Amino acid sequence: MLRIYCGAYIVLWIFVVAECKIPEVRVSCIFSEDCVLPCSFTSTGGNANVQWFQQEALVLSLPHVGQGLGNGNMQFISNSASDGNASIMLKKADKTSKGRYKCVVNNKTETYVIAMVEAPIRMISINSSESGFVQCSTRDVYPAPVVQWSSEPALAPAALQPVTRISPGVNGLFTAQSVLKLHNISLEHVYMCTITSKYETQTLTASFKPQEITGYTGQDLIIPCKAPKHLQAFSAVWTFTRANKTSDILTYDSRTHKFSSSLDHAKLQEKDKAVIGDFSLVLKKPVASEHAGIYTCAFTGPKTQHLIQTHVDITSSRQGKDSMKYNLWMLGIVIGLIVLLGIVLIIKRYRAKSKRSPEKAQEDAEMQGMNSDKAAEDPQAGMKLLTETSASHS
Template sequence: MAPGGKGLFTVESVLKQQNNSLDHIYVCNITSKYGTQTWTASLKLQEITSAEGQDLIIPCRAPKDLQSFSLVWTFTIVNKTTDVLEYDSRTHKSSRSWDHAELEEENALRGDVSLNLQKPVSSEHSGIYTCVLSGAKTRHLIQTRVVFTPSRQGKDFLKYNLWMLGIVAGLIALLAITLVIKKYRAKSKRNQENAEEDAEMQSMNSARTLEEPQAGSKLMTKPSGSQS
């Protein structure tokens, strides 16, 4: 604890980070000597891995007992911190420094101030995102380490989609060829049956043609036999 300006004090608490630190929320409560006032600070750590180029939501939610608060989103990379977005729950107004970062207004009214990143790039947007919620005598920090997969995996994903598209196209082509072959075989079978019917009809017509002259000759020779 160290004295600050205007009769106030600054209190700093240092705690060794545990291996399972992502499973905990660290809370520091400071109470005045007579217990009339209490100040609270908390810290939560989390990690997110996402694919490059896909929209990402970085979660941050205000505690239920924090009715009025101001929000500041920051981004840190290589010890350089820049402001991303600000929001005030009392005026419901927000301002942003990044065009591709925004809040959902309806969710923010319910205390959900998660940050929406649109089409992030791994080299530019991989780092630590800090959500700072400040209220009367309270301050909550949620730090999220975000790692985006390299573009190579995105290319592999694209190749996978193209490969699957090729398989589907091949199956469709195979089905079309099968249908054409079946149609061709059915047509050939019908042509063969028609040819057999034509051959049979021709055979029957030929037989009738041969029988008709024989019947005529019998009719002509019959009277001569009666004269004798």
């Protein structure tokens, strides 16, 4: 019987809690923008007594009680709340606006509101230095974001050991900078940086791909650069760095299809392919003293940035290099012929020696037969021959 009473009590308690459960609303507020915290109730026609609490502290009331509640950054949507709307507006939300709010109407809790304040990640930047460092960064973010590095194909964790610094500014927003040291730069890998907001509502990515190309004086050189397939509504910029001085070469906007160029010796390989992300560059008759250096192709989209950095070396002459290759080939051919001739001579000598051995054995046998016949005809001659033969063997 006791178990029955206890079971009935528990069921009743669960039913009461379910019936009396106060709704909870989550609201995402954008940093420095106005944000509405909702609260509605069933109006009885008269003026309602409304109170708003933040972390159990009274911050706003209607009719207004006290002065300075909410520090001037909160106000009711409606002055009387007679229409059943007790919602309030946070003016220019900042980090002090976040937290748990409670709306109480006529001494009865109507709504709990969880306010999250976020300065979204609006940009991501990636760049590199000649000393082998790659930096990924963003700024004016709240709360502090998370920065991660990866590569394709995947490298061992020991090969990716970035140093990340996240620091707050005077306005409370964070700047994130992460530096990756490429000890052994692999031209077969793409290095990727991912910045994610604390609430995981945003993820921005950036990538860096190194490559090397050798060109020849006076001969046109193509530097390949293609955007990721998924990238849309992007802008592209070619830059050239030499002696720590960087200058723009070409720019392109996929939305307006407009080009701009600042150098006569560089142009797109095919302008028509720029709309599909092929931004390959042609250097016309490059000269080592002027055009060797670092060429960077950067694609920037709404939530991404991709860099392809090419170290270009211009040699003084291709003919000299081709002549050296030709001489090496000829030397190899001559050596090969000499070795082949030597093998042929050895084989011929071996065969000739092998052929002479049976002939000599047959000749010796014939001579021995002839001597035996002579010995039979003349015994004295035979004895003499035998004696000579014995003497010769001894």
